[in-house]
Amino acid sequence: MKEQTLHAAEAGSPPGGLREGVRRAFLRHEWLRAYTLVSPTLILLIVAMAAPIGVLVGLSLWTQSGMEFDRTLTLANYETFFGKKIYPLVLWRSIQISALVAFATVLLAYPLAYFIAFHVQRHKMVWLILITLPFWTSYLLRVFAWKLILGYNGVVNSGLTTLGLIEQPLEFILYNVTAVVITLAHAWAAFAILPIYVSLEKIDRSLIDAAHDLGEGPVMTFLRVTLPLSMPGVIAATLLVFIPTVGDYVTPKLVGGTTGIMIGNLIQSAFGRGANWPMGAAIAVISMLMVTLAVCVFLGGVKGLKKLLA
Amino acid sequence: MNVRVSRAKMGWLGLYAATYLTFIYLPVLLLPVFSFNDAIYVAFPIKGFTLKWWEEMVAHEGMLQSLRNSLKVGVAVSIISTVFGVLAAKAFTRYRMPGSRALTGFFSIPLVIPLIILGIALLTVLTTVGVSLSLYTIMLGHVVICVPFAMFIMISRLEGFDQSVEEAAQDLGETPWMTFWRVTFPLALPGIMASMLLTFTISFDEFLLAFFLAGDQLTLPIYIWGQLRFPKKLPSVLALGSAILLATTILVTVAMMFVRRKGD
Numbered sequence: 001m002k003e004q005t006l007h008a009a010e011a012g013s014p015p016g017g018l019r020e021g022v023r024r025a026f027l028r029h030e031w032l033r034a035y036t037l038v039s040p041t042l043i044l045l046i047v048a049m050a051a052p053i054g055v056l057v058g059l060s061l062w063t064q065s066g067m068e069f070d071r072t073l074t075l076a077n078y079e080t081f082f083g084k085k086i087y088p089l090v091l092w093r094s095i096q097i098s099a100l101v102a103f104a105t106v107l108l109a110y111p112l113a114y115f116i117a118f119h120v121q122r123h124k125m126v127w128l129i130l131i132t133l134p135f136w137t138s139y140l141l142r143v144f145a146w147k148l149i150l151g152y153n154g155v156v157n158s159g160l161t162t163l164g165l166i167e168q169p170l171e172f173i174l175y176n177v178t179a180v181v182i183t184l185a186h187a188w189a190a191f192a193i194l195p196i197y198v199s200l201e202k203i204d205r206s207l208i209d210a211a212h213d214l215g216e217g218p219v220m221t222f223l224r225v226t227l228p229l230s231m232p233g234v235i236a237a238t239l240l241v242f243i244p245t246v247g248d249y250v251t252p253k254l255v256g257g258t259t260g261i262m263i264g265n266l267i268q269s270a271f272g273r274g275a276n277w278p279m280g281a282a283i284a285v286i287s288m289l290m291v292t293l294a295v296c297v298f299l300g301g302v303k304g305l306k307k308l309l310a
Numbered sequence: 311m312n313v314r315v316s317r318a319k320m321g322w323l324g325l326y327a328a329t330y331l332t333f334i335y336l337p338v339l340l341l342p343v344f345s346f347n348d349a350i351y352v353a354f355p356i357k358g359f360t361l362k363w364w365e366e367m368v369a370h371e372g373m374l375q376s377l378r379n380s381l382k383v384g385v386a387v388s389i390i391s392t393v394f395g396v397l398a399a400k401a402f403t404r405y406r407m408p409g410s411r412a413l414t415g416f417f418s419i420p421l422v423i424p425l426i427i428l429g430i431a432l433l434t435v436l437t438t439v440g441v442s443l444s445l446y447t448i449m450l451g452h453v454v455i456c457v458p459f460a461m462f463i464m465i466s467r468l469e470g471f472d473q474s475v476e477e478a479a480q481d482l483g484e485t486p487w488m489t490f491w492r493v494t495f496p497l498a499l500p501g502i503m504a505s506m507l508l509t510f511t512i513s514f515d516e517f518l519l520a521f522f523l524a525g526d527q528l529t530l531p532i533y534i535w536g537q538l539r540f541p542k543k544l545p546s547v548l549a550l551g552s553a554i555l556l557a558t559t560i561l562v563t564v565a566m567m568f569v570r571r572k573g574d
Binding site: 034035041042048055056059115125134137138144153154162186239243250267 | 323331333354393406416417422428431432450453508516517518535558563
């Protein structure tokens with residue numbers, strides 16, 4: 001930094017030297033060129049992501065009085081949150097649902113990623129496209145498809161009735177937590193498969209051969225070589241599914257009913273009909289903190305497990 | 311013996327993979343099936359073939375208007391976020407920079423942040439500053455979530471190529487600008503195409519941010535969300551959904567071709 005200013009000052013002495021100085025500084029310092037290139041993205045994400053979240057934290061310290069905000073700083077919204085049973089209950093349930101979804105998604109995705117990485121010799125690309133394709137298509141429509149499947153007069157019920165297997169439509173399959181979990185696990189599948197696939201694909205095959213040569217059976221080779229080496233992918237997959245699903249709004253709204261409500265629905269209603277923005281902001285801030293805490297606990301647990309096994 | 315074991319294992323895994331793909335695709339394929347069904351309720355048994363839901367869908371002015379809005383937003387978002395992504399990717403792949411790990415981490419936040427949080431945060435700031443909600447505010451939200459995708463696609467494209475080609479061009483007397491146009495740009499082009507197609511798709515399908523940031527102009531997903539409340543409109547929404555699925559499938563397949571074509 002110092003060197004660069006000196007340099008600019010030095011170049012600044014001949015006439016028209018400022019431009020020249022900047023040019024020389026650019027040529028001389030790689031990081032200056034690099035930071036110039038990332039600066040649009042950096043500024044965008046600071047202005048349109050980091051700062052707004054900061055403002056949200058600020059808003060959560062205000063209160064709503066009628067149509068206006070009361071701008072005195074207070075923790076009243078946080079007291080309301082922990083004072084009313086409904087908020088902590090729904091947040092806790094959202095975290096449980098998302099954890100369950102992340103666990104199920106990763107567990108189901110692992111064998112598939114393993115299959116593509118180790119057993120598909122040709123047309124790997126076709127498999128990868130097939131897996132990722134649904135992820136890019138409309139989230140809303142994928143969730144909605146499940147409503148059609150699980151609904152009272154939906155595909156499952158009408159199909160089973162037509163086949164004569166049931167007399168009355170099954171009511172327990174829609175508008176509850178199970179429906180939310182199934183739908184989310186389906187909607188986020190690609191997010192779990194890809195990171196696991198990438199980490200499996202990176203594994204040096206000679207390590208696996210070595211384990212075989214040293215007399216390890218296939219199961220032990222998997223447990224002691226393949227699985228530990230693919231853990232970064234498993235961890236990434238878990239987080240990539242867990243974090244965004246906690247705040248999901250569409251799935252619980254469409255298939256969750258009253259028992260499947262999640263924290264996103266409460267946030268939305270505070271910003272929508274409920275019209276208590278500061279309260280909504282407080283719910284959002286607490287949710288973010290709890291999700292961060294959950295992630296730390298998870299990462300800590302993984303680390304502890306690693307030490308235990310090592 | 312060993313070969314037989316792995317054959318058998320592959321059989322089970324293959325079967326599992328096929329089941330998994332069915333689980334992924336079956337729900338989505340129901341949409342087109344019922345969009346041709348001659349009944350207002352989405353239920354078995356299938357009643358008969360009809361095109362009336364598709365005709366109803368095409369004739370709807372509100373739908374067409376929101377489609378135009380979604381196209382506008384999607385095209386703008388794909389261009390803007392790809393430009394940002396190209397610049398950032400260039401910095402990360404070309405230069406050694408201090409703090410690049412922290413920066414990559416920061417730039418990845420939009421990939422995992424719950425969209426509802428980003429949505430209300432942007433909404434709060436925009437209303438506080440006094441910006442009225444419109445298609446532009448939706449674009450802003452979409453650019454934020456699309457930039458990391460554009461950047462990582464471009465990084466994976468640029469990482470592969472040999473810097474010496476650029477240096478050779480400069481040694482042969484090309485200006486930096488011409489080097490960019492005649493060497494860097496053509497090499498990066500497949501990545502740019504892939505990034506534009508994928509970010510367009512993300513924006514085109516995105517619901518939650520748009521839901522919070524929309525003014526009186528709706529995008530297609532918000533329009534669909536509104537229609538879901540009316541059981542009578544359901545079959546034509548299915549037709550619309552099928553059309554969207556078909557369009558995005560084609561776009562994404564083409565984009566994937568660009569991403570994967572790295573060896574050439």
